[in-house]
Structures are given as structure tokens and as C-alpha cells.
Amino acid sequence: MRNYKVLILEASSDDAALDFYRELEEIAELTFHSNEGGYTEDDLVELVAPYDAVMITSQHAITGRVILNAPKLKIVAKRGAKPSNVDLKTATERGVMVTWTPGVNFRTVAEHAVMLMMCLAKQTFQQMERLRSGAWRSATGGLIELQGKTVGVIGLGGIGQEVCKLCKCFEVELLAYDPYVPEEKAAEVGAQLASLEELLRRSDFVTLHAALTPETHHLIGERELSLMKKTAYLVNTARGGLVDEQALVKALEQGEIAGAGLDVFEQEPPSPENPLLHLPNVVATPHMAGWTEEALYREQKALRRGNGGRNDLRVQMRAMRPGVPRGRDPLSVQLL
Known part of the structure; x- marks a missing residue:
């Protein structure tokens, strides 16, 4: 019944x-x-x-x-x-x-984060557009390897730990920021704990895996983006509210960081007019990392x-x- x-x-x-x-x-x-x-x-x-x-x-x-x-x-x-x-x-x-x-979904979201890093490093979608337009590879290059780079993981929960495990095969240096995780836990996945400021300054890729709380809302804003290398990339497969999107658009347009890989947005679905969907140095997917x-x-x-x-x-x-x-x-x- x-x-x-x-x-x-x-x-x-x-x-x-x-x-x-x-x-x-x-x-x-x-x-x-x-x-x-x-x-x-x-x-x-x-x-x-x-x-x-x-x-x-x-x-x-x-x-x-x-x-x-x-x-x-x-x-x-x-x-x-x-x-x-x-x-x-x-x-x-x-x-x-x-x-x-x-x-x-720990492993599948971690894979998606690494995929976004790879697409940014190899400029996958920019190269596809060149090919479709009839152009061949660019003589200026600009592609990079992950090997030898520093990956900063913000949030060392289940997904953050999986990201560390996957990244180790690329022989990267792993930094992690998580005020709730002891050093020995970070060491288990090959990461070294660092302050948020140190992680942002040193990392070539910053990937977000924190929960969205009142404390972490806009964790990455104008100040934090200004601390990153101009050659660094930001990846977010966690929650859109972790990042101040207006500050991110500004940083991307002005070359303060090299690019961003985003699976999440402050408003979902985002407006088709959202600048992040139209910038050439952004790889975006529709909140599908766990799908x-x-x-x-x-x-x-x-x-x-x-x-x-x-x-x-x-x-x-x-x-x-x-x-x-x-x-x-x-x-x-x-x-x-």
C-alpha cells in the first residue's frame, strides 16, 4: 500500500x-x-x-x-x-x-579538478578554437607541464585528499590550507600545510575544495587574487560562493592571474551574460564534476x-x- x-x-x-x-x-x-x-x-x-x-x-x-x-x-x-x-x-x-x-563523488570531483588544471595548462579549448578556425598550432607556445609545479589545495577533506593523491603522479609539490587538519593528516597524502597567504603566493595552481560557510564565503577575493602569481590558475569545483566573481573577472581581465577553471558559480545556472563564460582564459563546466x-x-x-x-x-x-x-x-x- x-x-x-x-x-x-x-x-x-x-x-x-x-x-x-x-x-x-x-x-x-x-x-x-x-x-x-x-x-x-x-x-x-x-x-x-x-x-x-x-x-x-x-x-x-x-x-x-x-x-x-x-x-x-x-x-x-x-x-x-x-x-x-x-x-x-x-x-x-x-x-x-x-x-x-x-x-x-570524492574521486569523480577530484578527477574533474585535475582535468580543469590540465585543460588550463595545455590551453585545450583555445587550441580547439584555433583548429576550427583553420589555424594550426601557435608558434608562441604558452603551454606548460604540471611536473615540477606547485599545486595548492584549499580544503583537505575527502575530495581535497583525492586531488592530492591524483596530483602526486605528476610529481608536483603539494601545499594545503585547512585549519582543521593536522600536519600528519596532510603528510599522509603528500601535502605540506601552509597558511592561506603562503599557499596563494607559491602555488601555480590553486584548487578549492572547502565547504561553503559564512566563514568561507568569498574566501578568494580581490586581496587573495592579488597574492597569486600572474602565471597561476584558479580552479573551483566546490561552491561558487567561495569566490568573489566580480574580483575574479577583474583579475582575469587585467592579467593578475593566468586563468581559471570553474565548475561552480555564485548564481546557478549562471546568467548567459556572466563575463566568466566569455573570457578566453576561463574553462567552465555546468556544475557537473560529480555527475x-x-x-x-x-x-x-x-x-x-x-x-x-x-x-x-x-x-x-x-x-x-x-x-x-x-x-x-x-x-x-x-x-x-
Whole structure:
């Protein structure tokens, strides 16, 4: 008997997802909704209102207003990294459980960060445009190797550590800035801890892997960009809000840094008029670093099986009963 209504935003179509949806349909009525242009808060207020559970990605901001206007909502299940796009305070106050799937996209995001470094180092897309226009390789060169360069990793969590592991094969010097990581942890992945200022001054590539918090908002701004080498590149596959985009545009236009590789933006999707999409020294992708078939499969598998079955979304929904008191703890559950 299907007692619950579940809204699934940006559904996957891999085998693990389809198996999960079939099993969930045993107890819930599923509704699938997708919008490549993104959802406004008003959209989500209207969409989520009648549902008991909603499954989201990083594209969907489940604000306090969305939660407060969804009286039946019991679960917000996020695929991927920490649910920074969910108002956890309001969720806690309303007794809404929030789950996520940590670790499933560490390697794929790390690979994407290294790919952006390589595209910048080899000017891949500029060379493609030359070739398409009928030109051949440029006599001025300008391409570089990673070997012997210094890579600065800001944020040494799971993804940052994977980046370090991947970069070691290029024989680079690894610097890391993370005030919450001890030296021995950094040493395990071949990195040397440094202050933010030292890392920015010394690095040829600076790659961001920090969580977006009030403390890290605009962590990289005009001052920080001015500390970087003019030949250095900035890579961001974490969250757009870590970087002051206006300051970045200025630094790129004035040659204060050599280029940037971006998978995330302060506003997503970004406006087509965003200067970062039109600068020749920027490589940009549409927040897809964690969107490989393998990572999506692991996400669905995590949601399907949960932590030994205890955190399985099906188990959570069966456990929900009318009259559950509001304001209970804890409501952020990791699915492993």
C-alpha cells in the first residue's frame, strides 16, 4: 500500500536508480520533475508543498520558506555532498529529517579538478578554437607541464585528499590550507600545510575544495587574487560562493592571474551574460564534476541501501507516523 508521496527532482536513469525507484514505489507514490533552468524559491514552495519526502541534488535550495510551506514534509534526501542548500535549522525545528550521501563523488570531483588544471595548462579549448578556425598550432607556445609545479589545495577533506593523491603522479609539490587538519593528516597524502597567504603566493595552481560557510564565503577575493602569481590558475569545483566573481573577472581581465577553471558559480545556472563564460582564459563546466555515471550509481546505491539498512529512505518512510513531535534531534543523517 502506497501511503506516502515522494517528489524526485532531477532523477537519474541508471540501473541502481531504477531499482531504487521500483522498490520505493511499493510504499510511495513517486513524482518526477526536472528543470534544466533551475527552480526559483517560489517554484519549490509550490512543488514541495504536498509531499512527504523530496529527493534533491545541489541544484535545489530547500529554504526555510519551502519547509514551512510543506506541512507533510518528513524527509529531504540529498544526493551527493553535504546539504548546504537545505535550511537545517528550520528542518530541525519542524522535525524534518535531512540525509545525504557523503563520499560517493570524492574521486569523480577530484578527477574533474585535475582535468580543469590540465585543460588550463595545455590551453585545450583555445587550441580547439584555433583548429576550427583553420589555424594550426601557435608558434608562441604558452603551454606548460604540471611536473615540477606547485599545486595548492584549499580544503583537505575527502575530495581535497583525492586531488592530492591524483596530483602526486605528476610529481608536483603539494601545499594545503585547512585549519582543521593536522600536519600528519596532510603528510599522509603528500601535502605540506601552509597558511592561506603562503599557499596563494607559491602555488601555480590553486584548487578549492572547502565547504561553503559564512566563514568561507568569498574566501578568494580581490586581496587573495592579488597574492597569486600572474602565471597561476584558479580552479573551483566546490561552491561558487567561495569566490568573489566580480574580483575574479577583474583579475582575469587585467592579467593578475593566468586563468581559471570553474565548475561552480555564485548564481546557478549562471546568467548567459556572466563575463566568466566569455573570457578566453576561463574553462567552465555546468556544475557537473560529480555527475559521472559511476558517481550517480554510487549515490543511488547509498540512498537505496543506507547504513546497514538503518538509514534506507524506505525504512525512514515506514518509520514515520502521524504525531511525531517537532523539534527533535539529530536530523542530519549520513548515508554510507
